[in-house]
Amino acid sequence: MKKVKKSLVVLICLLFIPVILIGCSNKPKVSADETAKILFNFYVKGDKNDLSKISMPKDKIEELSKFQKDTIIKEIRNGFLKEGLTLKNDQLEQIYKARLEALKKVTATTEKISENDKEAEVKVKATYFDEGKVSEKAMTDAVKEVEKLKLTNRQEIVSKLLDVYVKNLKVEYQNVKPSTDVKEGTYKFIIKEKVWVPQDIKKFASDIGSFNAGK
Known part of the structure; x- marks a missing residue:
């Protein structure tokens, strides 16, 4: 930002x-x-x-x-x-x-x-x-969530990570x-x-x- x-x-x-x-x-x-x-x-x-x-x-x-x-x-x-x-x-x-x-x-x-x-x-x-902290928390939580899925395909991991990140970021902004x-x-x-x-x-x-x- x-x-x-x-x-x-x-x-x-x-x-x-x-x-x-x-x-x-x-x-x-x-x-x-x-x-x-x-x-x-x-x-x-x-x-x-x-x-x-x-x-x-x-x-x-x-x-x-x-x-x-x-x-x-x-x-x-x-x-x-x-x-x-x-x-x-x-x-x-x-x-x-x-x-x-x-x-x-x-x-x-x-x-x-x-x-x-x-x-x-x-x-x-x-x-x-602090927008930086808002984004960082959304991404950190997204990484933890996606890691639990134990995906192996890189494209699938990235796609899921971005989906979860956007979802988390919206929540962080709302709160x-x-x-x-x-x-x-x-x-x-x-x-x-x-x-x-x-x-x-x-x-x-x-x-x-x-x-x-x-x-």
């Missing part, structure tokens, strides 16, 4: 391409702290409901939602391919959906630290869970409990055509993409 946060950098850049071309007034309708929360909810939790508040056209929202899903699924697939394992499309879909539901349990708060006519500082705090503590970061926002945007887009995206990893 380490590469997932890298995809967020691409996503956040794509998100703001149309935004900076919209509007004729420099005064944002949505505050910097609210904008930060809208972005966090979309990138991390897949919540696109409030993107229209920051001047994002409906067709662009749908395009970015699809891009986000396709990118995450591709990265999950590639991660297994590097280990010589191939997940089926329906298994990838199951993992994606289960992961997304787990991420919806994460909560974030945003606080405006300072603001003037040109820039603002916003602190983002969010609960998290995941976000942290009681939070990860946090403070980010500078600037005004681009009546919309607050992170000044350092890459850092903002990379940081919030790593919050849920618990590292």
